[in-house]
Amino acid sequence: MSFIPGHPVTAVVQRIEIHKLRDGDNLILGFSIGGGIDQDPGQNPFSEDKTDKGIYVTRVSKGGPAEVAGLRMGDKIMQVNGWDMTMVTHDQARKKLTKKNEDVVRLLVTRKSLETVVRQSMMQH
Amino acid sequence: MDNESQYSGYSYKSSHSRSSRKHRDRHRSKSRDGSSRGDKSVTIQAPGEPLLDAESTRGDERDDNWGETTTVVTGTSEHSVSNEDLTRASKELEDSSPLECGRFVGPVLSGVLGVFALLTPLAFLLLPQLLWRDALEPCGTPCEGLYVSLAFKMLVLLISSWALFLRPPRATLPRFFVFRCLLMALVFLFVASYWLFYGVRVLEPRERDYRGIVGYAVSLVDALLFIQYLALVLLEVRHLRPAFSLKVVRSTDGASRFYSVGHLSIQRAAVWLLDHYYTDFPVYNPALLNLPKSVLSKKMSGFKVYSLGEENSTNNSTGQSRAMIAAAARRRDNSHNEYYYEEAEMERRVRKRKARLVVAVEEAFTHIKRLQEDEASSPKHPREVMDPREAAQAIFAPMARAMQKYLRTTRQQPYHSMESIITHLQFCITHNMTPKAFLERYLAPGPTVQYQREKASRGRQWTLVSEEPVTSALRQGQVFSLRRLDFSLVVTVTPLPFLTLGEEFIDPKSHRFVMRLQSETSV
Numbered sequence: 001m002s003f004i005p006g007h008p009v010t011a012v013v014q015r016i017e018i019h020k021l022r023d024g025d026n027l028i029l030g031f032s033i034g035g036g037i038d039q040d041p042g043q044n045p046f047s048e049d050k051t052d053k054g055i056y057v058t059r060v061s062k063g064g065p066a067e068v069a070g071l072r073m074g075d076k077i078m079q080v081n082g083w084d085m086t087m088v089t090h091d092q093a094r095k096k097l098t099k100k101n102e103d104v105v106r107l108l109v110t111r112k113s114l115e116t117v118v119r120q121s122m123m124q125h
Numbered sequence: 126m127d128n129e130s131q132y133s134g135y136s137y138k139s140s141h142s143r144s145s146r147k148h149r150d151r152h153r154s155k156s157r158d159g160s161s162r163g164d165k166s167v168t169i170q171a172p173g174e175p176l177l178d179a180e181s182t183r184g185d186e187r188d189d190n191w192g193e194t195t196t197v198v199t200g201t202s203e204h205s206v207s208n209e210d211l212t213r214a215s216k217e218l219e220d221s222s223p224l225e226c227g228r229f230v231g232p233v234l235s236g237v238l239g240v241f242a243l244l245t246p247l248a249f250l251l252l253p254q255l256l257w258r259d260a261l262e263p264c265g266t267p268c269e270g271l272y273v274s275l276a277f278k279m280l281v282l283l284i285s286s287w288a289l290f291l292r293p294p295r296a297t298l299p300r301f302f303v304f305r306c307l308l309m310a311l312v313f314l315f316v317a318s319y320w321l322f323y324g325v326r327v328l329e330p331r332e333r334d335y336r337g338i339v340g341y342a343v344s345l346v347d348a349l350l351f352i353q354y355l356a357l358v359l360l361e362v363r364h365l366r367p368a369f370s371l372k373v374v375r376s377t378d379g380a381s382r383f384y385s386v387g388h389l390s391i392q393r394a395a396v397w398l399l400d401h402y403y404t405d406f407p408v409y410n411p412a413l414l415n416l417p418k419s420v421l422s423k424k425m426s427g428f429k430v431y432s433l434g435e436e437n438s439t440n441n442s443t444g445q446s447r448a449m450i451a452a453a454a455r456r457r458d459n460s461h462n463e464y465y466y467e468e469a470e471m472e473r474r475v476r477k478r479k480a481r482l483v484v485a486v487e488e489a490f491t492h493i494k495r496l497q498e499d500e501a502s503s504p505k506h507p508r509e510v511m512d513p514r515e516a517a518q519a520i521f522a523p524m525a526r527a528m529q530k531y532l533r534t535t536r537q538q539p540y541h542s543m544e545s546i547i548t549h550l551q552f553c554i555t556h557n558m559t560p561k562a563f564l565e566r567y568l569a570p571g572p573t574v575q576y577q578r579e580k581a582s583r584g585r586q587w588t589l590v591s592e593e594p595v596t597s598a599l600r601q602g603q604v605f606s607l608r609r610l611d612f613s614l615v616v617t618v619t620p621l622p623f624l625t626l627g628e629e630f631i632d633p634k635s636h637r638f639v640m641r642l643q644s645e646t647s648v
Contacts, residue, residue: 032645032648039643040641043643058645061647094648
């Protein structure tokens, strides 16, 4: 998950599809995000590179739609419904996730364990 | 509280002798109060024992705290002169050197020249009046104005000469002081040429225009004022702006300092430096220099090399000494260990003595108190009233032993006699000083000027050693040294760096801050 400015980002990603839960008038997804290009990247406990200003999942509520779909704490969200999440502000990320007319959000997330699994499986061959 | 024995494994003195020493010391101390404190007295310790006790390395029954007892002086017999007696004699010798009249020649000469120069305008004015008064043209208002200006200028000259030049000289320089000679020559030339013109143009033809003569005298006074301005700049102002940094290192114990001076010649810089040396450097104590004997004695027991043949002795000796040095280097050397523990032991001893001294002095000071004015007349204080001298003598007795032991441990006893301690105590009592203020003189070695005797008018003899002529100006990389009988100060000159100062303007409104964000939103 290294980021070199000017080069395309390559990562092993997992597709996660979350169905929003209707709670009264709100559609909730069941997790919290942190990060963004307007935030302080040094405070991010989940990132490996402390200059990474991407959006990270900081908390997943138990039994919520996100946990059911397979989202874990510490994941970095790369795309939401096709919208890029690596270079957005915190508020833009929130807006993309909480669109009222969408019931389903399809995320591309990446985490460190994905990369190690892929590498191990490649080494076995 | 016997924790001294933990080092006994490292020094050759056995712990047995340490404890026995302490018992013996308690008995001995009582009989020592009456003996002399500052001066060394030599008495024989016991019949049959050799007098070189203090230097011997046999430890067991020998009393080897030689710094404490009054009985044995450092390794001498009663018929020889100790090292301290020698230095004391040499100091007295140089103090009683005759007052040199040679150092007053320069100032007297310049004083005579100055007085002559000051009296010249008056002479210019008075001579025509005295000699051909009737033939002079009367001179009205312009003359009076010139008289007044002349008087004021002469007053200014007089006062500034007194302020600048009439000071007792503080040093005799080995060569001529170039600027001063230059200025004296200039003054002499000026005054001589004015007198020449005066003699030829005024006295000979008996000039009748008195106003011109007065103007001539005023111009001389103007010229003298300008010469004085030149003297001020050359002698006083030019060396005020710092240009060089001098590093002074004392050759015997490495005490060093840095000073900033302006453009001076080497001899003037040396005088300036010595002024500051007397107040800044701690006094040179020859007793503090040597490594303890226990460390050195191990080193001396090296290989002994004998050359059996007389021919080619020079070639062999260098080869042998090199072999000896190489062998000594290869051998495992533990003397640094000895040195470390000796130093630690010495420091502990000094600290213990210092603690005892501080306690004794504090207690002694509680015995007296100052009598207030209104208590003097009341009859309810039947105690006798003492003046400071008697009070000092009264409270000196309980602290005397602790003081003497401390001075001996720190090797300061040549500098403080009993008389001087009592005088200092009297001084402190008179000025309401606390025990700590009384002790500051003894706890740290003070600057050299503190130990000068009052009859210091004889002067201190220093020799300036330099590879370049001493009237040349200071330059980068020069080294000269100031030598005295037993030590010397080595001075290195480095120029102060040239500074390039830049500027950066900060708008006071440009100080703005934001909070570092780390928000977390739940979706």
